[in-house]
Amino acid sequence: MTTATQLTRAPGSHVADGTQPASVRTPITPVFDIPLSPDQRRHISAVAAMIAEEDPRISRVPPLADDLATGQIDAPALLIEDHSGIQLAHDRGADANLSYRAMLLAADGDLVAVYGQRNRAFEEYCRDTLDLGDVEVIAPPLADPHQSLAQACLADHDLITRTVSRAKDHGGLNVIPYMATGGIWRLAGEIALRSGVPVRVSGPPPALMRAVNDKIWFARWAASLLGEDAIPHSRAVYGMGALAGYLRRFIQEHGRVAVKLTHSAASLGNIVLDSDQLTSLSPPQLAAQLRDMIEDRDWQNPFPVQVTAWEGPLAATPSAQLWIPHPEDGPPLVEGIFDQITVHENARFAGGIPSELPDAEQREIASQALRLGMLFQQLGYFGRCSFDAVLIAASGMGQGQENRLHWVECNGRWGGVSIPMTLASRLVGDWRNRALLITERTIADGRAIAMDEFLQACRPHLFRAGGDRNGAILLTPGRLQRGGFDLLLLGTDRADVIARERACLDSLTQ
Template sequence: MDAIADRLARDEPALRTSRDLWPGVQQGTGSGASLFIGDQVGIALFTPEMAGTRDYRMALLAKPGDAVVVRQRSPDFEAYLAEYLGIRQVRFLGAQGADPAPVAKQCRTSPALFAPLLELLRAAGSLTLHGYLVTGHLWQLAQALAAAAGLPVYVAGPSPRMSRRVNDKLWFWDVAREIAGPESVPPTAFAFGPAAAAGQMARLVRVSGQAVVKVPDSAGAAGNIRFSAAQLEGLGTAALCGQLEQRLRAAGWEGGYPVLVGVWESGVEKSPSVQMWLPHASEGPPEILGLFEQRVQGREGKFAGARYASLTRETEETLAADAMRLGAMFQKAGYFGPCSLDAVLRRLPSGAEQIHWIECNGRWSGVSIPLAAATGLMGRQPEGIVIVQQNLESEAPLGIPRQCSILGDLLFRRGQSSEGVILLSPPHPLRASLNAAAVAAGQARAEALMEAAFERISAAV
């Protein structure tokens, strides 16, 4: 792992050096206050409308004296955080919700946001910046604050270049193939133009019956375009190129290459993910926090929730061993912070199981945030947890006060409960939705709590 990491850093020095280009800023966590920015804008193809209100999830990690910046404030959700979860004495700031600029950039360029953050830094003596996705904008904000206050500012995440690489599906596919073996990843190709993409799609469809084109640095299935053999039948290269680019641009793609062309896996039984924490290399090896099974919806496989995995011991050992090797390589190359690795578990015609690694989330995620939040609220990692992130059948929005009223005694109360349902973010403003986690002393009990929650909500809507 050391040799591979050193070679990658030698070929691309900015993996390590770009974290050292910001005077007054260090990678890591300080002893003062923290700033949490849960904005998803910055991930390719994500718009403020797509991100919705999920940037509030990182507020569940805040402590007294910290600050949280969101695109659109929800007084009802902030009241829920205080009353049920004891998250008080936290300063919430609202950015410009419809502005396509990332919130970290708005914090640097808007005096209305920069001034209170500077005040917080001066009062606390240091400030640690936690971003859902760490980009150059977060490091630039850290540098601007450090320069204005003459005080240390920390970034709890990877360098901008390292962040970009680990979240690139093509880069991850390449290193996973080298570290875990050529059979550990699905057939995949780089396509540097429309004709190349069309040719690769036609080839893979002949082999597997279905192909997928992915914008490699997007997430949550936002950049996944799936094609079947029937859709390609009779299409020439020019027609296929046109259809591909039309569908990509409809998803928000702006014409960047390469794109990923791969098979759409058949026989998939489960979508496991390995949740990890990667400390600085000097502070110990990567830590596996848990193995989860993801629940996905739709043709493109959109994330809809997760639970602790139920896998064979052999599969768990293989996933953990591969993840530890990949995590060790990332760590040696300069990565720091939360990281999750996604795979699919296939059943081959022979009956054997096959693991294929799909992507790395070099950032916080819809699983790691509730897991960390539940651990902080309970004082220990929950033995059972179910996470849901989905729209409900009703078209009418179901606000936080209404959700609290419906769920009632099922809700987790900090200091009073040993189990319960935790609301993770406000619902979508235009449609009924639920983003929540059920935690308990065992997985079966957590499943039962979430089932009871859905029964109550379904009856109410």
């Protein structure tokens, strides 16, 4: 098996076929070769110039140490999955449930920081069953439940000492975060300052990270780049009175509308409303109901929020997966278009599959995603990024119409598709060589499952390095204690991976 360590490239190195940017530690498998016209390139540069003029500091790397920058170098890494940059996620248990996913991107000699208690059985599973390498796992003490993982790492003298020592021994260090928050940059800066060697953050500067993950900011500049018809009808709203007023206007044009927190991950920050919930209410009644809904969801200081049309019927909910290198290493790479699996009225993410849309539609999605990625690259973005869209079915628009693509948000970070997609390429060489399914499931009785119990029950169905390259892969142990599990399934075809998913679920309910 090819490990991430073997894929490390020294700064300035190049790959003969041009598909893997220099200095990338994880495998990159671009799917689309999309040409852009000179006019498109000029327009991208013009929009980037407008953004930079409006916010000159958006591309600024914090001056925390002499040799601290975005990128990756040929050195070990400290990997951290910290969700504190996403509204509601940390307080709803995202770090406790998901921080171990960082191990899926780690390799020999790396350090991984996890939230809460260590799960040695999962560590052994990654090392021995998946053959991902021998990594050092550190669980920093938590001062209180609201402390972010990055803050806990920065406050842990032992972690800092060990990380600085690793950096000195190898002449540098990569910090590979789930999301390059200000806390991550402060941690990286402290390591760089104490070690005196180059430290690279695999993510954008913090102001740019915050901007691209802001739904209001993204909608504005996606419309400037791709046209007003590239996004749903939406508006930024800054107070309760304005929210009630704009909702009444939106509901007259759209059967359903949504109120979205600007920096939340999809369903956690969505309130979806039908017209029959609003049209009979007076303005004071509507404002009172909205206050109750916001309080019930514990949205603290929610404004500004985005009011947007909740569109349908949908042909698909595509997500474009990109890697954005430094400009000298080439343009952004579109690695795949995935159809997201969502559940419930607020569209909670529950998995994903490689898109089965016609090639022409996938290429159009990839082309628009590439332009968005090139815009971000010109602003100084580096690293993993994805763009989520809805494809509105032509059947809902009258005869002779085509499906309509609307971009809804940017995920300027790793995510629920990109991590397992990258893991699949680590395990089998190129994820496109296998049928692939990413899924989140809950056991019917909701009982807690120990890691050893999961491995024993699902043993016949699990992927093993050196085997036939098919099987189920547990992505994180965090949800087992809550009666759920997150899987990546690899198989020969769609029916095979669905059967393997069902077999795992049946094994755990017997």
